[in-house]
Amino acid sequence: MSDVIIIGAGPAGLQAALTLGRMHRSALVVDSGEYRNGTVLHMHNVVTNDGTAPVDFRATARAQLQRYDTIELRQGRVGEVSPADGGFAVRFEDGTVEHAPRVMLATGMRDDLPDVPGLAELWGVRAFNCPFCDGHEFAGRTVGVLGAERAEHVVRMLRPIGVSIVVFDDGALDDDRRAALESLGAVVHRAPVTSVAPDGEGVRVSAGEAIRVDGIFVTNAAMRQRAPFADQLGLRMLPSGAIEIDEMGRTSLAGVSAAGDLAHRASVPGVMAAVTLAAAAGQLAAIGIVQELVMA
Structure with a gap:
C-alpha cells in the first residue's frame, strides 16, 4: 500500500510525486492521459x-520520476474515490481497487467552451483564455476577444503588448461599455459570431x-471540475467551482489533499491556471503530506 494515491499527472501531480519520492515516501500516480492543456502546442511563461x-514536459517529468523507487506511475482512469477502513478506496474503471491512507486530487478543471462551431478545434492552438500564457506571441498582430462580459x-x-483588438459583442454590451472599449482602442463588432475556422496562420x-x-x-x-471526486467525497467547494484548500493543500476532509x-x-479571487502555479501547489501539498506522515 502506498502512502498516498495521486490522481492526475499534470504539473501538480508530477511535482507532488517528485517531492514525495525525494523524501522516500511512496505514491501511486494515476495518469488518465487527459490534460487541460492537452491541445496546447507550446507552454509559455514557464521558467x-x-x-x-x-x-x-510531461515526458521529461515521467522519465525523471523513474529514478525514485517509491513512485509508481500507472496509466488508467479512476471512477470513484471513497473513505474505507480509515483511509480511502480508489476504484479504477477496469474494476481494480487500490487503498491508501491519503489521496491527493490533481485532476484539474475542464473548459466548457461557448457553442461556436469550430472553436473546440482551435482551442489551445489559435484560441486561448490566458494573456499571461499566450498574449506575447501576438505582439504587433490582431486578436479577437470572444465574450463581452x-x-x-x-x-x-x-x-x-501592442496588439490590435477586435471585440465580438455577444449581446452583453450596453452603449457605455461599448464606448469604454472603443476608448481603449478596441474595435467592437456587433454581429454575433456564428463560426470560426483556420485561415492560414490565423482565424476566420x-x-x-x-x-x-x-x-x-x-x-x-x-x-x-474535470472529475467527480470532490462531489463523491463531499469536499467543501468555493464559488469559483474549485475545491477549498488551506495553505498546504489540505481539503475539508482529513486525508484528502488537492x-x-x-x-x-x-x-484567492478565483482559479489561476498556470503550469508553475500548479507545480508549486503540488509541492506544497506533498510537503503537507510528508509533515502528516512524520507526525503520525
Whole structure:
C-alpha cells in the first residue's frame, strides 16, 4: 500500500510525486492521459521551459520520476474515490481497487467552451483564455476577444503588448461599455459570431461578415471540475467551482489533499491556471503530506 494515491499527472501531480519520492515516501500516480492543456502546442511563461511542448514536459517529468523507487506511475482512469477502513478506496474503471491512507486530487478543471462551431478545434492552438500564457506571441498582430462580459479586463491586459483588438459583442454590451472599449482602442463588432475556422496562420471569424484575426482570446468559457471526486467525497467547494484548500493543500476532509487549478484558498479571487502555479501547489501539498506522515 502506498502512502498516498495521486490522481492526475499534470504539473501538480508530477511535482507532488517528485517531492514525495525525494523524501522516500511512496505514491501511486494515476495518469488518465487527459490534460487541460492537452491541445496546447507550446507552454509559455514557464521558467526554463518557455516554449516547451506540454507533451515533452510531461515526458521529461515521467522519465525523471523513474529514478525514485517509491513512485509508481500507472496509466488508467479512476471512477470513484471513497473513505474505507480509515483511509480511502480508489476504484479504477477496469474494476481494480487500490487503498491508501491519503489521496491527493490533481485532476484539474475542464473548459466548457461557448457553442461556436469550430472553436473546440482551435482551442489551445489559435484560441486561448490566458494573456499571461499566450498574449506575447501576438505582439504587433490582431486578436479577437470572444465574450463581452470580461472583454474590458482582457483588453486592458493586452493593450501594453501592442496588439490590435477586435471585440465580438455577444449581446452583453450596453452603449457605455461599448464606448469604454472603443476608448481603449478596441474595435467592437456587433454581429454575433456564428463560426470560426483556420485561415492560414490565423482565424476566420464569421460574424455577419468574414473577419480575419491572428488569434482569439475567449473570455466566456466556463470551468468545472474535470472529475467527480470532490462531489463523491463531499469536499467543501468555493464559488469559483474549485475545491477549498488551506495553505498546504489540505481539503475539508482529513486525508484528502488537492493541488493545481482544481483547488485554491478562499483568499484567492478565483482559479489561476498556470503550469508553475500548479507545480508549486503540488509541492506544497506533498510537503503537507510528508509533515502528516512524520507526525503520525
